[in-house]
Amino acid sequence: MQPARDPSLTSYYVTDTFYRALVASFADWQRDDRAVTDVAERERFRALIEREARLLDQLNFDDWLAMYAPECIYWVPGTPDGGDPRREIAISFDDRRRMEDRIYRLRTGYAWSQAPKSRTVRMVSNVEVFKTASADRRMVRSNFLISEFRPDGIRFLSGWCGHRFVECNGRWDIEVRQVNLIDCDQNLRNPSIVI
Amino acid sequence: MLEKLPTASIGSVNAAERYDWDALVQEDRVHRLIYTDPAIFEAELTNIWGAVWVYLGHDSQIPNNNDFITTKLGLRPIILIRDSAGKIRALFNRCTHRGTTLCRKERGNAHMFTCPYHGWSYLSTGKLRAVPWPDGYACDFKDAKFNVAQVPRVDSYRGFIFGTLNPDAPPLIDYLGGITGPIDEWLDRNPGGKVEVCEANRLKYRGNWKLAYDNSGDGYHVVFSHRSLLEMENRLADEANKGMSYYKGSPDSKAMYMRYTGNGHHFKDKRPNIEKRAGGLWAVEGPAPGSEHIEADFRRRFGARADDILDLAGSEPVNINVFPNLSLLGNHIQVFDPVSVDETDVTWFGTRVVDADGTLGDALGEINALRMRTQEQFPNFGEVDDLANFEEIQRGLACLEDEWVYMHRGLGIPGRIKTDAKGEVTAPATDEAFMREYIHEWKRLMKASPKLVVQREV
Ligand code: FES
Ligand SMILES: [Fe+2]
Numbered sequence: 001m002q003p004a005r006d007p008s009l010t011s012y013y014v015t016d017t018f019y020r021a022l023v024a025s026f027a028d029w030q031r032d033d034r035a036v037t038d039v040a041e042r043e044r045f046r047a048l049i050e051r052e053a054r055l056l057d058q059l060n061f062d063d064w065l066a067m068y069a070p071e072c073i074y075w076v077p078g079t080p081d082g083g084d085p086r087r088e089i090a091i092s093f094d095d096r097r098r099m100e101d102r103i104y105r106l107r108t109g110y111a112w113s114q115a116p117k118s119r120t121v122r123m124v125s126n127v128e129v130f131k132t133a134s135a136d137r138r139m140v141r142s143n144f145l146i147s148e149f150r151p152d153g154i155r156f157l158s159g160w161c162g163h164r165f166v167e168c169n170g171r172w173d174i175e176v177r178q179v180n181l182i183d184c185d186q187n188l189r190n191p192s193i194v195i
Numbered sequence: 196m197l198e199k200l201p202t203a204s205i206g207s208v209n210a211a212e213r214y215d216w217d218a219l220v221q222e223d224r225v226h227r228l229i230y231t232d233p234a235i236f237e238a239e240l241t242n243i244w245g246a247v248w249v250y251l252g253h254d255s256q257i258p259n260n261n262d263f264i265t266t267k268l269g270l271r272p273i274i275l276i277r278d279s280a281g282k283i284r285a286l287f288n289r290c291t292h293r294g295t296t297l298c299r300k301e302r303g304n305a306h307m308f309t310c311p312y313h314g315w316s317y318l319s320t321g322k323l324r325a326v327p328w329p330d331g332y333a334c335d336f337k338d339a340k341f342n343v344a345q346v347p348r349v350d351s352y353r354g355f356i357f358g359t360l361n362p363d364a365p366p367l368i369d370y371l372g373g374i375t376g377p378i379d380e381w382l383d384r385n386p387g388g389k390v391e392v393c394e395a396n397r398l399k400y401r402g403n404w405k406l407a408y409d410n411s412g413d414g415y416h417v418v419f420s421h422r423s424l425l426e427m428e429n430r431l432a433d434e435a436n437k438g439m440s441y442y443k444g445s446p447d448s449k450a451m452y453m454r455y456t457g458n459g460h461h462f463k464d465k466r467p468n469i470e471k472r473a474g475g476l477w478a479v480e481g482p483a484p485g486s487e488h489i490e491a492d493f494r495r496r497f498g499a500r501a502d503d504i505l506d507l508a509g510s511e512p513v514n515i516n517v518f519p520n521l522s523l524l525g526n527h528i529q530v531f532d533p534v535s536v537d538e539t540d541v542t543w544f545g546t547r548v549v550d551a552d553g554t555l556g557d558a559l560g561e562i563n564a565l566r567m568r569t570q571e572q573f574p575n576f577g578e579v580d581d582l583a584n585f586e587e588i589q590r591g592l593a594c595l596e597d598e599w600v601y602m603h604r605g606l607g608i609p610g611r612i613k614t615d616a617k618g619e620v621t622a623p624a625t626d627e628a629f630m631r632e633y634i635h636e637w638k639r640l641m642k643a644s645p646k647l648v649v650q651r652e653v
Contacts, residue, residue: 009431010486010487011482011483011484011485011486011487011488012487012488012491013488014484014485014488014568015485015488015492016560016561016564019564073484078394078395078396078397079394083394085564085567086560086563086564086567087393087547087563087564087567088393088394088545088567089393089394089395089396089543089544089545089567089570089571090394090567090571091396091571091575092571092575093484093567093568093571094484095484095485097431097482097484098482098483098484101427101428101430101482101576102575102576104426104427104430105423105424105426105427105576106423108422108423108426108427109423110422110423110426110580111423111579111580112420112423112580112583112584113579113580113582113583115583185301185394185397186397187397187398187399187540187541187542188397188398188399189398189399189400189401189582190400190579190582190583191398191579192579192583
């Protein structure tokens with residue numbers, strides 16, 4: 001569904017109701033009784049998540065953004081349980097405009113934390129798909145390991161993602177991606193890549 | 196009753212004698228060694244991180260009796276606790292038996308701590324409560340030496356809790372001196388003159404801690420180090436006035452200023468650059484998730500009052516730097532923590548508005564949500580670039596033969612820097628006057644031979 005106002009330019013969708021629904025949908029969702037067992041369906045989401053990882057490794061941000069619904073959230077909590085973004089600072093909590101800000105900044109040539117740019121390789125695995133109360137939404141859990149090279153060495157970022165997908169015109173878009181670093185509540189060195 | 200015991204000083208560095216401090220810190224420049232020498236760092240752990248009042252935490256992190264957080268005083272692990280009688284104490288997080296840390300949680304509520312290693316237990320006052328199988332000991336466990344060591348002087352100013360191990364340090368209020376004025380104003384713009392600490396953007400860099408403190412009042416770096424941020428936050432604006440845009444052009448001719456208030460503290464006041472009216476701050480805040488929705492909604496619901504409420508989500512344009520480790524900027528409480536001579540943690544605690552008397556009513560939750568989003572902007576898109584530059588300074592300082600770091604901007608220009616009757620120094624925003632002043636205070640502290648003590652309950 002196309003929103004009334006362009007979410008790349010203005011932010012009208014991050015409302016109290018939106019936050020409430022967001023927090024609710026990321027609570028208690030990894031339930032065995034909702035797990036999708038159909039292999040084809042699980043493969044479909046696994047392919048989407050692998051593609052997203054590749055696009056980020058390739059710094060192909062335009063195609064990456066195009067995988068997202070118009071009104072979307074990129075969320076990196078600063079607390080291991082995700083927390084409530086209305087009351088807590090997150091490492092990142094971007095709506096579409098701020099995701100575009102993030103990319104814009106990285107492309108200015110003056111983002112010193114990414115000069116030179118990190119080289120990354122992402123592994124994703126352990127993909128599990130869960131039904132939700134609405135037929136056009138799925139929740140997907142996956143684990144990741146990012147190897148990040150900068151001139152002073154290689155480091156690893158690891159954790160798991162919770163994706164909320166929405167079906168729109170026969171295609172599945174990412175509505176929310178919650179990135180849970182295992183060390184999210186620790187002091188992090190140079191967290192300037194899109195994780 | 197508390198007994199004071201001197202800390203053992205066997206083997207500790209006598210910093211005063213080891214270096215020619217006047218050679219290392221000169222009028223216009225400092226030697227690279229002050230950032231790179233492990234022995235100087237070691238000496239700082241006594242002469243700075245121990246001898247002066249160091250920020251430990253905020254009242255709102257331990258609101259109830261027996262609430263605690265774990266923190267550090269220099270490298271010393273500390274349990275900051277409001278004991279069962281309501282008194283705030285900074286206990287060394289160290290068992291008196293064999294030295295293991297007593298508490299490994301970041302926060303919690305506990306009326307006692309039981310050592311995981313051999314089970315000695317202590318009350319929240321630090322007093323030894325019991326040891327397992329005491330009949331195996333010939334000693335008297337009532338001896339104060341078995342109670343947990345604690346910071347002898349803990350005091351707070353309007354919710355900010357500090358501690359020092361130095362009996363000769365001035366009272367906290369005198370130590371803070373003129374910087375209390377800006378702290379008061381920073382708090383008083385919030386309802387009830389209060390804020391509450393929430394989660395943090397936690398960062399670290401491979402560099403000496405003073406690189407962060409040098410930068411904390413630096414108006415010279417803004418348009419260069421933060422160029423990507425300034426371009427980003429103004430990319431959609433009709434008028435490029437968002438964030439710190441006032442640094443562009445000729446920043447020294449603007450109304451903002453830098454003031455050194457003594458004891459290493461300084462204050463950059465950028466408020467004069469902003470229109471002084473309700474909504475003036477909100478007008479220059481960069482875009483944040485939810486901005487337009489909340490603004491429209493508040494204007495509809497609260498009419499003319501909306502501007503005042505929206506300003507609470509705007510970043511207060513000040514840098515209030517309290518030596519050695521506290522910086523209030525925007526709505527953040529930023530804390531610097533040394534890890535080693537070339538590693539530092541920088542933690543940007545977010546703050547929420549509290550509304551004890553209910554003036555904000557049902558706007559409270561929404562304005563705080565927006566305030567979270569505005570506070571996430573700078574650590575994500577600004578601070579990371581500064582930290583990259585600090586790391587590159589540390590790398591550059593490996594050039595052994597190129598010894599000097601200059602901080603002489605503004606020095607020697609007649610009429611540029613003004614000292615008032617109280618001794619406070621005021622300079623244009625891009626001057627390094629504050630850096631020279633604070634590093635000379637640092638030198639004075641490094642030349643001293645403070646006698647640090649701990650105390651124990653008796
Ligand atoms: S080290 Fe604590 S009881 Fe032994
Ligand atoms: Fe900066």
